Amino acid sequence: MAGTDSRSARLYRALLKLLPFDFRSDFGPEMETVFHEQHKEAGRRNGPGGVLRLWCETIVGIFRTAPGEHLAMFRQDAGFALRMMRKNPGFTLAAILTLGLGIGANSAIFSVVNAVLLKPLPYEHGDRLVRLRQQAPRAGLLNQPFSVAETNDYRTQSHTLDGLVEYHNMNFILLGRGEPERVETGVVSWNYFDVFGLKPLLGRSFRPEDEQPGAPAVLMLSYEYWIRSFGGDPTVVNKTFTMNDKPHMVIGILPPVPQYPDENDVYMPTTACPFRSRPTFIANRQARMMQVFGRMRPGITVSQARADLNSVAANLQHGYPKDYPPEVDYSIRTSSLEEELTHNARPTMLVLLGAAGFVLLIACANVANLNLARMVRRERELAVRAAMGAGRVRVFRQLLTESFLLGVIGGGLGLFFASGALSLLVSFAARFTPRAREIHMDSAVLLFTLGIAVLTSVLSGTAPALAARDTVVNGLKEGSAQTSGRRRMRSLLIVAQVAVSFLLLIGAGLMLRSFQKLQHVDPGFEPDNVLTMQIGLDFTKYNTNDKQRAFFETLLDKVQTQSGVKSAAATMMIPLTTNMVMTGDFQIEGQAPVPGQALPVGDFRVVSPNYFETLHIPILDGRAFTRNDRQDKPNVAVVNRTAARHFWGTQDPVGKRFSTDQGMTWTQIVGVVGDVKQYGLDRDPADEIYVPLAQSPLLDAIVVVKTSVEPMSVARGIIQLLYEVDPNEPAARVRSMEQVRAESVAAPRLTANLLGLFALLALAIAATGIGGVMALAVGQRRHEIGVRMAIGARPGEILRMILGQGMGLALIGVVLGFLGALWLTRLLQQLLFEVTPNDPLTYVGVAAVLGLSALVACYIPARRAARVDPIVALRVE
Amino acid sequence: MSAGQRIPESPEPLTPAMFHVLLALAGEDLHGYAILKEVELRTGGKVRLSTGTLYGIIKRMLADGLIVELRSRPADSQHDERRRYYRLTPQGRQAAVAESERMDEILSVARSRNLLKKPKTA
Numbered sequence: 001m002a003g004t005d006s007r008s009a010r011l012y013r014a015l016l017k018l019l020p021f022d023f024r025s026d027f028g029p030e031m032e033t034v035f036h037e038q039h040k041e042a043g044r045r046n047g048p049g050g051v052l053r054l055w056c057e058t059i060v061g062i063f064r065t066a067p068g069e070h071l072a073m074f075r076q077d078a079g080f081a082l083r084m085m086r087k088n089p090g091f092t093l094a095a096i097l098t099l100g101l102g103i104g105a106n107s108a109i110f111s112v113v114n115a116v117l118l119k120p121l122p123y124e125h126g127d128r129l130v131r132l133r134q135q136a137p138r139a140g141l142l143n144q145p146f147s148v149a150e151t152n153d154y155r156t157q158s159h160t161l162d163g164l165v166e167y168h169n170m171n172f173i174l175l176g177r178g179e180p181e182r183v184e185t186g187v188v189s190w191n192y193f194d195v196f197g198l199k200p201l202l203g204r205s206f207r208p209e210d211e212q213p214g215a216p217a218v219l220m221l222s223y224e225y226w227i228r229s230f231g232g233d234p235t236v237v238n239k240t241f242t243m244n245d246k247p248h249m250v251i252g253i254l255p256p257v258p259q260y261p262d263e264n265d266v267y268m269p270t271t272a273c274p275f276r277s278r279p280t281f282i283a284n285r286q287a288r289m290m291q292v293f294g295r296m297r298p299g300i301t302v303s304q305a306r307a308d309l310n311s312v313a314a315n316l317q318h319g320y321p322k323d324y325p326p327e328v329d330y331s332i333r334t335s336s337l338e339e340e341l342t343h344n345a346r347p348t349m350l351v352l353l354g355a356a357g358f359v360l361l362i363a364c365a366n367v368a369n370l371n372l373a374r375m376v377r378r379e380r381e382l383a384v385r386a387a388m389g390a391g392r393v394r395v396f397r398q399l400l401t402e403s404f405l406l407g408v409i410g411g412g413l414g415l416f417f418a419s420g421a422l423s424l425l426v427s428f429a430a431r432f433t434p435r436a437r438e439i440h441m442d443s444a445v446l447l448f449t450l451g452i453a454v455l456t457s458v459l460s461g462t463a464p465a466l467a468a469r470d471t472v473v474n475g476l477k478e479g480s481a482q483t484s485g486r487r488r489m490r491s492l493l494i495v496a497q498v499a500v501s502f503l504l505l506i507g508a509g510l511m512l513r514s515f516q517k518l519q520h521v522d523p524g525f526e527p528d529n530v531l532t533m534q535i536g537l538d539f540t541k542y543n544t545n546d547k548q549r550a551f552f553e554t555l556l557d558k559v560q561t562q563s564g565v566k567s568a569a570a571t572m573m574i575p576l577t578t579n580m581v582m583t584g585d586f587q588i589e590g591q592a593p594v595p596g597q598a599l600p601v602g603d604f605r606v607v608s609p610n611y612f613e614t615l616h617i618p619i620l621d622g623r624a625f626t627r628n629d630r631q632d633k634p635n636v637a638v639v640n641r642t643a644a645r646h647f648w649g650t651q652d653p654v655g656k657r658f659s660t661d662q663g664m665t666w667t668q669i670v671g672v673v674g675d676v677k678q679y680g681l682d683r684d685p686a687d688e689i690y691v692p693l694a695q696s697p698l699l700d701a702i703v704v705v706k707t708s709v710e711p712m713s714v715a716r717g718i719i720q721l722l723y724e725v726d727p728n729e730p731a732a733r734v735r736s737m738e739q740v741r742a743e744s745v746a747a748p749r750l751t752a753n754l755l756g757l758f759a760l761l762a763l764a765i766a767a768t769g770i771g772g773v774m775a776l777a778v779g780q781r782r783h784e785i786g787v788r789m790a791i792g793a794r795p796g797e798i799l800r801m802i803l804g805q806g807m808g809l810a811l812i813g814v815v816l817g818f819l820g821a822l823w824l825t826r827l828l829q830q831l832l833f834e835v836t837p838n839d840p841l842t843y844v845g846v847a848a849v850l851g852l853s854a855l856v857a858c859y860i861p862a863r864r865a866a867r868v869d870p871i872v873a874l875r876v877e
Numbered sequence: 878m879s880a881g882q883r884i885p886e887s888p889e890p891l892t893p894a895m896f897h898v899l900l901a902l903a904g905e906d907l908h909g910y911a912i913l914k915e916v917e918l919r920t921g922g923k924v925r926l927s928t929g930t931l932y933g934i935i936k937r938m939l940a941d942g943l944i945v946e947l948r949s950r951p952a953d954s955q956h957d958e959r960r961r962y963y964r965l966t967p968q969g970r971q972a973a974v975a976e977s978e979r980m981d982e983i984l985s986v987a988r989s990r991n992l993l994k995k996p997k998t999a
Contacts, residue, residue, distance in 0.1 A: 019929075
């Protein structure tokens with residue numbers, strides 16, 4: 001019986017744990033006695049049934065009482081905490097601001113990470129979508145588009161895909177709405193959006209009959225274009241617009257989703273593209289132009305799809321040995337669409353999230369330190385409360401409530417900061433991923449913010465609360481041990497802040513150095529005073545080489561005579577951009593193709609005669625193109641220095657010949673030009689082969705104009721000249737070459753700026769932290785300083801002593817930060833250009849900046865210490 | 878120094894359970910178990926308070942100054958050190974009176990509507 005008794009007593013005691021600590025300590029023992037008597041009587045009077053009933057009633061009673069009691073307790077603590085916060089406005093403001101900045105940085109970066117890296121793709125079948133690439137690594141081809149025949153083969157032969165669609169980009173001209181407008185167009189299989197799992201926002205998607213030859217021309221608008229050009233007008237559906245020479249009907253509007261691989265204005269079915277529709281193009285297995293996306297069957301993994309598609313590739317190799325010669329090592333690369341959309345963003349976003357986390361750590365350490373400093377002043381209050389019967393747990397909880405409130409208010413401020421920075425962040429993230437548009441302050445961000453606000457309260461509140469517990473234990477006794485313990489903790493927090501600041505400063509410093517190096521890379525041309533504009537001809541009107549050639553020659557002749565213009569040229573692509581890459585293999589005269597060995601491969605560019613002059617690309621050997629290099633003259637080419645060395649070694653390539661059609665026709669090299677950073681300042685130059693516009697005309701070209709005045713100032717005049725040549729031809733992407741250059745380095749520049757901002761924030765917090773702690777130490781040691789001065793210490797010595805102590809802490813922090821940085825900066829490697837993660841200059845510079853900041857921060861309290869009047873200081877005691 | 882002190886809350890309407898506890902203490906000073914028994918006895922077992930409910934009420938009434946804990950034990954009390962006795966304060970008595978009067982008013986309305994028999998005269 002005694003066993004049952006003690007068991008029920010234990011059970012009842014366990015049940016009481018649901019009540020707040022204070023309640024239990026006030027009434028717990030008494031409640032146990034009462035329950036014991038109730039239990040005894042229930043058993044005696046009503047047997048086990050009575051006991052069971054008592055238990056039920058008791059459990060219900062406790063569960064009903066507990067929430068109210070907890071709430072009452074929290075309200076009481078919170079009310080008190082708010083009064084304390086109002087009493088110390090300086091501390092409260094500093095703490096909330098610090099936490100707000102720390103939490104805000106995290107919320108902001110998390111909103112990006114959440115939208116870009118964590119959320120599933122906003123397509124219904126997002127996790128089943130893959131992108132296919134053909135590769136022939138031994139021919140130097142890693143990203144070959146597909147031909148119609150290849151697309152059909154992969155579609156019919158694969159077993160792991162239940163949908164395979166094609167895409168390519170072209171441009172149309174929209175007429176009849178004021179000035180002609182270039183419209184970027186995605187040309188896609190009729191079931192493209194079905195495979196992605198996208199339903200139109202308005203209207204309908206494409207149907208098989210839209211893709212039949214001779215079907216009425218239809219198009220779908222992208223959401224962005226619909227908003228931008230039609231103000232989101234729903235009646236635009238079923239309206240007809242003239243694009244090039246034909247009316248096209250709008251059949252639907254796409255929802256706002258990331259567009260990949262390009263941001264397009266409109267989409268059309270494959271029959272809209274005259275090149276794609278030509279029978280000769282369809283029949284040619286090597287006419288590769290399209291990108292291909294597949295949807296895996298449910299339950300299939302990417303590696304299963306990869307294996308399956310490579311077995312199709314093997315079939316093709318077997319069936320068409322001429323198209324897939326064994327020596328090029330042909331295969332299929334399959335990657336998930338999610339990976340495609342996010343891999344550019346991942347390293348930067350994770351680095352920024354880490355940096356924001358560090359800022360928060362520093363903020364926590366700083367608030368903990370502020371709290372500890374305040375503890376010194378609150379010691380008596382806490383001791384008195386303890387003496388009046390407030391338990392250790394009670395005081396502990398009271399202090400945690402205070403930091404919880406600080407955390408929550410700081411979190412609110414952080415959310416405010418983060419939502420203010422949102423539009424900036426979206427444009428930043430857009431440099432890395434088409435998913436940027438999905439960045440919002442949603443429930444996940446709110447939850448995350450609440451989470452870190454709570455975490456922050458615990459981190460910044462625990463140390464002071466623990467310290468306060470000691471105060472309570474030791475009561476009103478003079479506790480020198482606890483004071484020194486607390487001083488140690490404060491010093492530790494300072495060291496931590498300095499160390500983490502050092503890490504962040506190193507990260508920012510490395511990115512900045514890397515960006516500087518990138519800025520100083522010689523691009524191989526002169527970007528200043530160059531205007532660029534894209535002119536894509538109407539392919540129905542300019543349907544022959546002669547018409548295309550004539551158009552650009554007429555236009556360039558007119559532009560050359562414009563005042564303020566030094567020279568003008570047309571090119572297939574301008575440096576520092578990656579669109580319109582044309583790669584091809586060729587045979588060098590005198591070097592017979594070796595069986596089993598791939599032919600040399602180069603990047604072909606089409607340029608007009610003045611191109612090299614306009615961009616100041618130096619002619620190293622031979623000559624540039626002239627107007628005599630015409631269609632009826634022998635084919636000529638100019639190679640860059642890299643190609644010359646690569647293919648002709650020490651020989652002079654000028655006068656040598658090559659063929660791109662197995663020796664049927666030959667092209668003679670007439671000159672060698674300097675290397676240009678074509679694909680970005682951080683990329684090595686490619687093997688480039690330039691051919692003249694007159695011999696291989698272009699439909700879509702970029703006009704580059706060297707000016708003697710500010711380049712954008714002549715833009716309007718040149719567009720007028722364009723309309724004089726043909727009023728229905730639009731100019732698009734009108735930019736200066738300086739803008740092109742700035743945009744090409746925008747991503748690293750913004751990353752460096754953001755990291756720099758975090759690092760400065762950290763430095764400011766840490767420096768005020770050191771200053772604050774030293775000021776407090778000086779205040780507490782006035783008496784000691786007074787004694788020292790009374791026995792002959794000079795102010796200079798006191799100054800040095802205080803400075804030495806502060807700088808000692810800073811030095812330990814710097815050493816720890818240094819070790820941490822050596823280890824952590826490896827993670828930055830991927831983002832750095834020509835800077836090693838252990839770049840000595842950055843380390844020395846950062847140590848100097850941090851040391852100097854610490855020195856300034858310590859100097860103010862040290863000077864105050866040196867001015868202590870010993871008589872006053874001693875009288876205080 | 879107001880930190881540790883409680884500010885008495887404005888009197889809120891009494892719950893039925895609180896009223897029962899006040900009624901139990903209106904007779905004599907009682908300890909917790911005795912209050913439970915008294916309430917159960919007076920209501921013929923219809924109202925059975927659990928320990929959680931009872932001490933929630935006691936805590937609140939102590940805070941509101943309706944009852945006090947006795948420092949000394951009543952003379953006839955049996956010993957148990959852990960037992961605490963509670964006594965109605967004048968304020969508590971006033972609250973009980975006010976609540977009784979409020980109920981009485983309601984009852985007289987009920988009587989005037991013939992919902993209740995007239996009380997027997999003594």
